[in-house]
Amino acid sequence: MWRDDLRCIYYIALKDLRAYYFKPPNISWGMLFPFAFVLAYALRDLGDLRGLLPGLLGLTLLFGTSSMEAIVIVFERRIGALERLLLAPVRLPALLVGKLLGGMAFGLTVTLAVLAVGLGLFGARGVDWLLLALAMLLSAAAFAALGSFVSVAVREIFEAQTLANFIRFPMMFLGGVFIPVASLPLALQVVARVLPLTYSVEALQVALSGGPSAVAALDLAVLAAFTAALFAGTTFVLRRKLD
Numbered sequence: 001m002w003r004d005d006l007r008c009i010y011y012i013a014l015k016d017l018r019a020y021y022f023k024p025p026n027i028s029w030g031m032l033f034p035f036a037f038v039l040a041y042a043l044r045d046l047g048d049l050r051g052l053l054p055g056l057l058g059l060t061l062l063f064g065t066s067s068m069e070a071i072v073i074v075f076e077r078r079i080g081a082l083e084r085l086l087l088a089p090v091r092l093p094a095l096l097v098g099k100l101l102g103g104m105a106f107g108l109t110v111t112l113a114v115l116a117v118g119l120g121l122f123g124a125r126g127v128d129w130l131l132l133a134l135a136m137l138l139s140a141a142a143f144a145a146l147g148s149f150v151s152v153a154v155r156e157i158f159e160a161q162t163l164a165n166f167i168r169f170p171m172m173f174l175g176g177v178f179i180p181v182a183s184l185p186l187a188l189q190v191v192a193r194v195l196p197l198t199y200s201v202e203a204l205q206v207a208l209s210g211g212p213s214a215v216a217a218l219d220l221a222v223l224a225a226f227t228a229a230l231f232a233g234t235t236f237v238l239r240r241k242l243d
Contacts, residue, residue, distance in 0.1 A: 005094040012085065012098025013105065020068050021106035053118045054204035055177030058197055060114045061139045062168060065107030069147025070164040071157050073099060073238070078157070086242070093235055096148060100231070101142035108136060131216055135203035142196045145230035152238040176205075180221045196226045198236035200211040 076082040085095055119127070150164045173183075174188055175197030181189055192198045203219035205211060 005091060005097075008088065009092040009096050009098040009101060012090070012095060016099060016102030017074060017105060019073055021102060022102035039107040041159065047194075052178075053122065054201050055207055056118065057111055057115060057136070057204050058139065058175065059172060059177055060111045061136065061200065062143050062171065062197055064110045065103045065140050065143040066147030066150070067107070067165060069099070069103035069144050070150040071160045072102075073148060073151035073170065074154060074157055074160045077241075083241040092239055092242075096231065096234055096238070099148055100141065102145055103109045104140040106138075107140045107143065111136060111140075126208075126210055128210075132207035134220055135200065135207050135216070135223075138220055138227065139196075139203070142200070142226040142230070144178050145227045145234065146196065149230045149237070151233045152234050153243065157173070171195045174198070176201040195234045196223060199223050199226075 043194050073082065076085075084097075086092070110190070147164065150162050150167065154160045154163060170191075173179075174184065174192045176192070177197070181192045181198055181202075186194060199219040199222045204218050204222070206216040206219075207214070
């Protein structure tokens with residue numbers, strides 16, 4: 001059974017990457033949109049540009065993994081493709097893992113390109129490579145799971161896009177990308193601590209610039225918990241809708 005699941009996961013992820021993700025508009029959206037926001041902020045203060053790199057990576061992961069992930073499932077439900085996949089047969093959790101891996105692979109690809117540019121400009125001295133890899137992987141997993149949950153929570157593609165942006169844009173401004181979470185008012189700090197982007201940016205900051213390892217370990221644990229909770233929620237909601 002597990003061999004069949006692994007085979008299905010691989011081919012579902014490969015199908016999604018070919019059909020939805022690796023298209024020029026998606027690549028440009030995944031990379032240029034975060035660059036535009038960070039550049040607009042940086043032009044106000046050209047002081048510590050390297051300090052913006054963790055936020056830029058976090059934003060690229062967020063938008064790269066979740067933009068198409070948030071509409072793929074609802075789109076395939078609309079055209080009946082999801083039901084045909086389930087006739088393969090493939091178990092629902094394996095199908096969703098394949099969907100998540102497609103989003104993760106695309107998000108990580110565009111983020112690695114941004115990381116290469118950033119390290120080429122600012123240097124790689126002091127980078128904790130293992131922590132950086134774990135932070136990127138778990139961030140991609142959490143954001144892909146968020147996108148899939150959005151995709152099963154609605155009926156129409158425009159609803160998925162609206163809901164995804166309703167979630168992502170507050171995260172962008174409260175998640176430590178432009179302003180440290182500690183500098184926010186207390187009420188907003190509380191809100192920031194329930195957003196996965198906060199933990200992604202914090203872990204990436206420690207990986208790139210140093211910081212307490214205990215903080216990074218907590219960030220990774222929280223990202224893993226977000227992934228598990230969102231995946232469980234996605235599975236539950238989609239099973240209810242397909243029954």
